[in-house]
Structures are given as structure tokens and as C-alpha cells.
Amino acid sequence: MTTKVMIPLHKDEVAPRFDLSTEVLMAWCSDEGNVEQEKLLILPGPSAERICHMAMTEHVQAIICGGIDQEVFDYLTWKNVDVIDDVIGRATTVLRRYLSGRLHRGDIVP
Amino acid sequence: MRDAHALDFYRLLDDVPLGVLVMDRHRRVVFCNRFLETLIGMPALTTEGLHCRNVVRSRACITGCPAEHHAELSETACIQSDLINRDRKRIPVRMTLSSLYDINGKPVGFIETIEDLRHLKAHDEEAAQAYSFSHIVGQSVQMQKLFGMLPVVAQSDASVLITGETGTGKDMLAEALHQESARAKGPFVKINCGALPETLLESELFGHTKGAFTGAVENKQGRFYLAHNGTLYLTEIGDLPLPLQVKLLTFLDDKIVYPLGSTKGYAANVRVIAATHRDLEQMVREGRFRQDLFFRLNVMRLNIPPLRDRDGDVRLLVDYFLNYFNQKLHRNMSGFSAKAMQILLSYAYPGNVRELRNIVEYAVSVCREKKILAAHLPTYLSERRPMAVEPSTPSEPAVQRAGPAPVRREGVSSWIEMEKQLILDTLVHTRGNRVLAAKQLGWARSTLWRKMKQYGIDAS
Incomplete structure (x- = not known):
């Protein structure tokens, strides 16, 4: 079974703000911790609602992001999305750390 | 950048009741003061070396940082924005960003102050x-x-x-x-x-x-x-x-x-x-x-708008200034008598709020009793011909009588027009007799003559 992970981006890093991101990295990850497929999605403009909607329609299981509003965080967790926020680092490195099961809220990944 | 001499400077910044962030030329954090540490909810030590946008996380950092493409700012930039802190709270802030120079005038980085605007919002x-x-x-x-x-x-x-x-x-x-x-x-x-x-x-x-x-x-x-x-x-x-x-x-x-x-x-x-x-x-x-x-x-x-056009504001302002001067002059006036209030409400206030303020200050200063009576008001208020006041109906709240006390006429929009109309009406009433008109208006003959000349009224 694959896990769908979403990372809002700012350039190649995890976006400092969930609501202001206009690019999203979507990754399909295997149970063994490998990235099976990656897709970069460009949004027409920054919007927390749009990213949430995309997460729902794409059946995302986990979101890794920087700063996020409590309201949006509560909505996503209520929808059974695992949100790991306050993360700083390059998206690919962060994703590797997540897949190894060592990524936690507030982590700064060098 | 952080040397032995600069340490005292940082300690001083730590005590400033304002978020302060010092960055190098690449906008990597060199110093974050205690206030900002509390505001963003991130320990200052962990911020060092991070890019400022990952620390402050303000809207301005992402959508339009003034230092994005410049090693130095030509002038201090002041931006209102918001940030999301580690408690997932959105905080409105005012950010001021400026370049930092070494003793040779070479730009070495940036300094940013961040002010919490929650109370203002x-x-x-x-x-x-x-x-x-x-x-x-x-x-x-x-x-x-x-x-x-x-x-x-x-x-x-x-x-x-x-x-x-x-x-x-x-x-x-x-x-x-x-x-x-x-x-x-x-x-x-x-x-x-x-x-x-x-x-x-x-x-x-x-x-x-x-x-x-x-x-x-x-x-x-x-x-x-x-x-x-x-x-x-x-x-x-x-x-x-x-x-x-x-x-x-x-x-x-x-x-x-x-x-x-x-x-x-x-x-x-x-x-x-x-x-x-x-x-x-x-x-x-x-x-x-x-x-x-x-x-x-x-x-x-x-x-x-002039005070006479502000329905209901005279009474509000009278109470406001009474309270203000009670405090300022250490007095304890309970209010105005009904007669005094009627005079205040029926006056046209050509000097607007400033005039009303002065009247209340005068009354509070002069009055030695608990309540301000008509006698405590400046004499020119009662000496003038009282402006016609529409009789208030019992159901009508008193405040609604305030403001433009004179009778409203169709097409009369300013005090000048109203005064001109008043003179004309009086002259018609006295059949052009200026002595009688002046008497009725409560003016000296010379005042009536001057005003007639001013408004271009010819009674002959």
C-alpha cells in the first residue's frame, strides 16, 4: 500500500507558510520507505483552502509544512491527515527523513 | 559578525520591548532577541544560521521581501504584515528593515524590528x-x-x-x-x-x-x-x-x-x-x-461635517467634554441643568467642536455648584437671538433635537445661507425696516448693515 505525502514548497524547500505556497510536491511512498512517484503541482495562487481541497481530493495521508494556522491544522487532522508542521529544510531531504520515521514537528533538517 | 565588542549591544537589544532580528548579507539569522523569541515561539539559539523567512514566517517574507534581490537597502522599509508563530497563531505585525554597515560603510547585513500589532487590530x-x-x-x-x-x-x-x-x-x-x-x-x-x-x-x-x-x-x-x-x-x-x-x-x-x-x-x-x-x-x-x-x-x-449638521453629536460631545474637564480640572460636576442643556443644544456652533469644547471648559471653570446652570454658560450664548428649535415631541429622544437646531429649509445647506435667509425673513417681516429687523435679530444696526452688505442684500 502506498502513502501519499504532500509538501507545500517555496523553491526547493518546505514552504515557510502553508497558506502562501503556490507549489506543492506530491509523493507516493511505499511501505518500505521508497518514493515511487513524485509530482510537482503549480497552483494558480496562494490559498490554504485550495491546498486543503487538493489534499482531500487526492486522498493525501500526510502533509509536511512550515507555519500553518491552527484552524487549518485542526481541519486537516479532523480529516485524518497527519500534519507535521514547523519543519524547515529541503523538501527531498525532509521527505527522506519522514520516510525513515524520524521526522517530528519543529525539526530543522540540514 | 558577533564579536566580543558586539556582545553588550546584543544584550541591550535583548531588553528592547520589540522583536529584533540581526541578519548577515544572505539574510541568515545572526541574532534574535528575547521579545522576538517569545513572539515567534522559537528558541533564539535554534534560529541562528537559518534563513530569516523560516524564522519570522511573515507574509512579507514570502510575497515581497524588500531585501530579496539587494545586498543593501537604499532606505529603511516599513511593512505591515502577519506571521504565523509556533503556536499556529496568526499575528499582525509591523516590520521595519534596514541595512547594517561596518565602520567603513560597507553593507554587512540587515537589522529588522518586528512589532506586535494585535492590540491595535x-x-x-x-x-x-x-x-x-x-x-x-x-x-x-x-x-x-x-x-x-x-x-x-x-x-x-x-x-x-x-x-x-x-x-x-x-x-x-x-x-x-x-x-x-x-x-x-x-x-x-x-x-x-x-x-x-x-x-x-x-x-x-x-x-x-x-x-x-x-x-x-x-x-x-x-x-x-x-x-x-x-x-x-x-x-x-x-x-x-x-x-x-x-x-x-x-x-x-x-x-x-x-x-x-x-x-x-x-x-x-x-x-x-x-x-x-x-x-x-x-x-x-x-x-x-x-x-x-x-x-x-x-x-x-x-x-x-460641521457640528450643526451632526445629528445627536452635541449632547454626546457635551458629556464627553464635561467628563474630560472634570478629570483635568479635578472637579466633580454632575451635569447640566435642563435650561443650560437647552441653550447648548439650540446653539449653532459656528466654531464647531472647538467652540463647544471652550464653552464646556468655561462652564466647568466658572461653576461652583454641583450642576452647571444657564448662568454658568458664556453670556453670548443667551444674548444671541435663540435659534428656532423645533418643538420636540414626547416620544422623540432629546439627543435628536441636538445638532442643527435652526429650522431646516429646503435647499439651505450652509450656515451662511441660513443666516442670509434669516435676515431676509426678518426684513420681510419688518417690511424692510432695518432698525426693527436689527432689534428683532438681537444685533446692532451696524452688524445688520455689515451682514447685509456681505450677503449682497439690498433692502431698499
Whole structure:
């Protein structure tokens, strides 16, 4: 079974703000911790609602992001999305750390 | 960058009640003070070496950082934005970013101050429905409409033209707009365009260089220079001489100030607020005020209505000023007698709020009793012919009688028109007898003659 992970981006890093991101990295990850497929999605403009909607329609299981509003965080967790926020680092490195099961809220990944 | 000598400086910054972030040329954090640490909810030590946008996480960091493509800023940037802290709370902030230089003048990084604006925002929300803005009070429909506009006007950086009769509170409004704007931390510089002769005013506004004219023994910075990053308030703009209107227009177009006698200008980041009690449109028609300058200043226009047109505000202001002077003069007045209040409500206040304030101050100072009686009011209020007051119906609240006490007539819009109409009515009543008319109006004959001449009334 694959896990769908979403990372809002700012350039190649995890976006400092969930609501202001206009690019999203979507990754399909295997149970063994490998990235099976990656897709970069460009949004027409920054919007927390749009990213949430995309997460729902794409059946995302986990979101890794920087700063996020409590309201949006509560909505996503209520929808059974695992949100790991306050993360700083390059998206690919962060994703590797997540897949190894060592990524936690507030982590700064060098 | 962080050496032994700088440590004391950092300790000082730690005690500043304002978020302070020091960054290197690549905007990587070198120092984060204690206030900011609390505001963002991130330990200062963990911020070191991180890119500032990952630490502050403000909207401005992502959508338009002034230092994004520059190693140095030509001028200090002040931005209102919001950030999301580690408690997932969105906080409105005002950020001021400036370049840092070493002793050789080489840019070495940036310093940013971050101010928490939560208390101001809460105030803004209240102000949107409240009967006041800053220290301006009013509950009339006209004033509530004005209060609704003010937060928007304050946040914009456009030029503002404030119009209104004398004593309506134009100066207070200008200062309130500055205090509520993103430039609040900058200076608020006021200059009265009617108070100085033309040559002196030019030098005062734009500055001059040494030798520009006889007596210019040294360079002088003008008010525009002093108002850099703040607001310049030009009161009585209608009295600005025509040559200076051109110079002001040039500044509003280019944002560059040329001091008197200098060919080299400097850029000044100044918001201009102008005010006048004159009818600028009329002045434009008469060629006494430049139309292009009028259009430039008239980007946002706020007209403060005269007190007589503000239904219900006289009573509110009477209570407000009574409370104010009770505190200021350490008195304990309980209020006004019914007769005194009736006089206050039926007066037309040509001097507007300023006049009402002075009347209340006079009454509070003079009165030695618990309640202010009619006798404690300035005598000229009762000496004048009482303005006709519409009899209030029992169901009508007293406050609704306040404001424009004189009888309202169709098509009569200003005090001047109303007074002219009053004179005409009296003259018709006395069949053109000016002695009788003056007597009925409670004026001296010379006063009636002067006013008739002023309004172009010919009784013959």
C-alpha cells in the first residue's frame, strides 16, 4: 500500500507558510520507505483552502509544512491527515527523513 | 559578525520591548532577541544560521521581501504584515528593515524590528463600530460613515485631503490617520502653509543650501527631510502660494525634493496629508489653486461635517467634554441643568467642536455648584437671538433635537445661507425696516448693515 505525502514548497524547500505556497510536491511512498512517484503541482495562487481541497481530493495521508494556522491544522487532522508542521529544510531531504520515521514537528533538517 | 565588542549591544537589544532580528548579507539569522523569541515561539539559539523567512514566517517574507534581490537597502522599509508563530497563531505585525554597515560603510547585513500589532487590530475592529476614532468622537450618521472609512484611509499610503470648517478637528484627524498608519513609528511633521511668507515657507518646506540666498549661511534640512518615513501634514493648503504649489506637485509626482538653491535632489519617502477650510474647487475655478495639484491631493478626501449638521453629536460631545474637564480640572460636576442643556443644544456652533469644547471648559471653570446652570454658560450664548428649535415631541429622544437646531429649509445647506435667509425673513417681516429687523435679530444696526452688505442684500 502506498502513502501519499504532500509538501507545500517555496523553491526547493518546505514552504515557510502553508497558506502562501503556490507549489506543492506530491509523493507516493511505499511501505518500505521508497518514493515511487513524485509530482510537482503549480497552483494558480496562494490559498490554504485550495491546498486543503487538493489534499482531500487526492486522498493525501500526510502533509509536511512550515507555519500553518491552527484552524487549518485542526481541519486537516479532523480529516485524518497527519500534519507535521514547523519543519524547515529541503523538501527531498525532509521527505527522506519522514520516510525513515524520524521526522517530528519543529525539526530543522540540514 | 558577533564579536566580543558586539556582545553588550546584543544584550541591550535583548531588553528592547520589540522583536529584533540581526541578519548577515544572505539574510541568515545572526541574532534574535528575547521579545522576538517569545513572539515567534522559537528558541533564539535554534534560529541562528537559518534563513530569516523560516524564522519570522511573515507574509512579507514570502510575497515581497524588500531585501530579496539587494545586498543593501537604499532606505529603511516599513511593512505591515502577519506571521504565523509556533503556536499556529496568526499575528499582525509591523516590520521595519534596514541595512547594517561596518565602520567603513560597507553593507554587512540587515537589522529588522518586528512589532506586535494585535492590540491595535483589536482597537481597529472596535473602532469600526465605535463612536470614536482616536480622540474624535461622534455618533451621528455622518461621523459613523467617516469612522468606517478612516481605518482604510489610514492603511493606504495615498495623499489625503481633509476638508471641513474651522474647529471641526482636521488636525486631530490628520494625526489620527498618521498614528493608525504603517508610518506611525515615523515622524508626523506639521506645517501651516498660511503662517509663513512665501520665501520662508519654501525654505521651511524644502530646505536650502548654503549661499542660496542672503543670510543662508548654512545648509538647512526642510520639513520634507524631517518627515522622511513619516507623514507631512500641510494645514491651510489653500493658502499655499502658486509657485510653491508647482514645487509641491513636482514632489508628489517624483517623490524627490530639491532644496532651495540646489540642483541635486534627494528622495523622500513622505506621505502628504493636506487640510483646508477653503473651498478648493472654487479656488481652482478662480485660478487661485492649481487644478493638477488639487487632483493630486484629492486622491482620498475626507470631509468633516460641521457640528450643526451632526445629528445627536452635541449632547454626546457635551458629556464627553464635561467628563474630560472634570478629570483635568479635578472637579466633580454632575451635569447640566435642563435650561443650560437647552441653550447648548439650540446653539449653532459656528466654531464647531472647538467652540463647544471652550464653552464646556468655561462652564466647568466658572461653576461652583454641583450642576452647571444657564448662568454658568458664556453670556453670548443667551444674548444671541435663540435659534428656532423645533418643538420636540414626547416620544422623540432629546439627543435628536441636538445638532442643527435652526429650522431646516429646503435647499439651505450652509450656515451662511441660513443666516442670509434669516435676515431676509426678518426684513420681510419688518417690511424692510432695518432698525426693527436689527432689534428683532438681537444685533446692532451696524452688524445688520455689515451682514447685509456681505450677503449682497439690498433692502431698499
